[in-house]
Each structure stands twice: as structure tokens, then as C-alpha cells.
Amino acid sequence: AQTIHQWPVAEIKAVGSPLSLGCTIKGKSSPNLYWYWQATGGTLQQLFYSITVGQVESVVQLNLSASRPKDDQFILSTEKLLLSHSGFYLCAWSLVGPSNERLFFGHGTKLSVL
Amino acid sequence: AEKVIQVWSTASRQEGEELTLDCSYETSQVLYHLFWYKHLLSGEMVFLIRQTSSSTAKERSGRYSVVFQKSLKSISLIISALQPDDSGKYFCALWEPSNYNVLYFGSGTKLTVEP
Numbered sequence: 001a002q003t004i005h006q007w008p009v010a011e012i013k014a015v016g017s018p019l020s021l022g023c024t025i026k027g028k029s030s031p032n033l034y035w036y037w038q039a040t041g042g043t044l045q046q047l048f049y050s051i052t053v054g055q056v057e058s059v060v061q062l063n064l065s066a067s068r069p070k071d072d073q074f075i076l077s078t079e080k081l082l083l084s085h086s087g088f089y090l091c092a093w094s095l096v097g098p099s100n101e102r103l104f105f106g107h108g109t110k111l112s113v114l
Numbered sequence: 115a116e117k118v119i120q121v122w123s124t125a126s127r128q129e130g131e132e133l134t135l136d137c138s139y140e141t142s143q144v145l146y147h148l149f150w151y152k153h154l155l156s157g158e159m160v161f162l163i164r165q166t167s168s169s170t171a172k173e174r175s176g177r178y179s180v181v182f183q184k185s186l187k188s189i190s191l192i193i194s195a196l197q198p199d200d201s202g203k204y205f206c207a208l209w210e211p212s213n214y215n216v217l218y219f220g221s222g223t224k225l226t227v228e229p
Contacts, residue, residue, distance in 0.1 A: 032215065034215075034217075036219070038219075038221075038222075041123070041221065042221055043116060043118065043218075043219055043220055043221045044205060044207075044219035044220070044221070044222065045219070046216050046217060046218070046219075049215045049216070051215070057215070059216055090159065092159070097209075097214045097215055102161040103151075103159070103161070103217065105158060105159030106158075107156055107158055
């Protein structure tokens with residue numbers, strides 16, 4: 001069975017510090033991968049998607065970057081956190097696009113930037 | 115402007131009651147899909163039901179059903195016979211073929227079902 005693992009579960013970071021969030025998908029070959037973010041009270045926004053290793057497309061500019069170093073791994077990062085980066089981050093995967101296959105989400109990472 | 119709007123951020127009901135969650139959306143596409151997801155306290159996002167713009171069928175899945183008003187660009191999720199386990203956050207989402215790999219979500223409605 002396929003599984004999706006996100007790490008860490010929660011982070012408390014200082015403004016200006018670096019950040020790295022990770023996501024690993026096991027049991028599926030060449031999935032489409034996605035990063036989502038929701039600020040408190042805000043919409044759940046898609047940040048990035050990746051169709052294949054090494055290729056990442058940005059959807060919303062939030063001074064964050066993403067990389068896909070391996071087929072089953074998706075990394076979200078920044079060198080300098082802003083207060084506005086606080087929120088809940090979700091990684092997700094699908095076999096094709098999100099319309100043809102349901103999106104399977106991870107458990108998420110709660111980020112607090114102080 | 116937001117593409118998907120869920121007006122109610124919270125809702126509360128008693129066990130056994132029925133609930134309607136509203137969602138409005140904005141699109142210029144003829145073909146699109148609408149989804150309802152439930153976000154569990156554990157963090158997991160669970161797919162509930164999908165409505166295709168070209169379908170006139172009244173979609174239903176177990177205790178979940180939708181009311182799709184295409185001309186009003188509105189879709190409502192109806193949950194019947196509510197149970198405490200139905201508590202969670204419900205998201206409406208829109209997919210358009212012009213943005214094949216993007217899913218637009220609303221802000222979600224947090225539901226609490228009291229026993």
C-alpha cells in the first residue's frame with residue numbers, strides 16, 4: 001500500500017532562519033507531487049507541483065522554493081523565513097492530474113514563525 | 115480574487131441532524147470538476163465526493179450528497195444523519211483543465227457534531 005510521510009510534524013522557527021520541510025511517498029512510482037499551504041483563516045493554496053524528478057513548477061510566489069531530488073521525495077525550503085510563512089503545510093500526490101485521480105494528502109506540518 | 119469561497123468558517127450540529135455546507139466558485143471554463151474533502155484532526159485530507167460540470171446526475175456517496183447549481187456557480191455538500199466522527203474541516207475545491215495540475219481550495223468550514 002502507498003504511504004505518504006511528512007516531516008516534521010510541527011516546527012517553531014525564528015524569523016530569518018532557514019526552513020526545510022520534507023515529504024516521502026512510498027509504494028507509487030513516478031507520482032505527481034504537490035505542496036499546499038494554509039494560513040490561519042485563509043484558503044488552502046497550492047504552492048508547487050512536480051510531474052517528474054528534477055522538475056518543479058511554482059503556482060504561488062511566497063518566497064519559498066521546492067525541489068524533487070528523488071522520485072519519491074519532495075522538499076519545501078527557504079533560506080529566510082518570514083512571519084507570513086506561518087501556517088499549515090500539506091504534501092500530496094496523485095497518479096495523473098488532480099482531476100483524474102484523487103489527491104492523497106499527508107498529515108501536514110504546522111509551522112509557527114516567531 | 116478567490117476562486118473558491120466558503121462563507122462559513124464554522125458550523126455546529128447535534129448527532130442525527132443534517133448539515134448543508136455551501137461553496138461558491140469562479141471559473142470561465144465550460145468543463146471543470148468540483149471536489150469536497152474532509153480534513154481530519156490527524157492532518158489527513160480525505161476525498162469525499164466529486165461533481166463534474168457536464169454531469170446532471172445528483173452525486174451521492176453514502177451519507178454525502180451534493181446540490182450543484184451550475185448557473186449560480188454554487189455547490190453544496192449535504193451530510194445526513196450526522197455523527198460525532200463527522201467533526202472536522204470540510205474543503206471545497208475546483209479544478210480547471212487550463213490549470214491541469216492545480217487544485218483551488220476554499221478556506222474550509224470546521225464542523226463540530228455534538229453527541
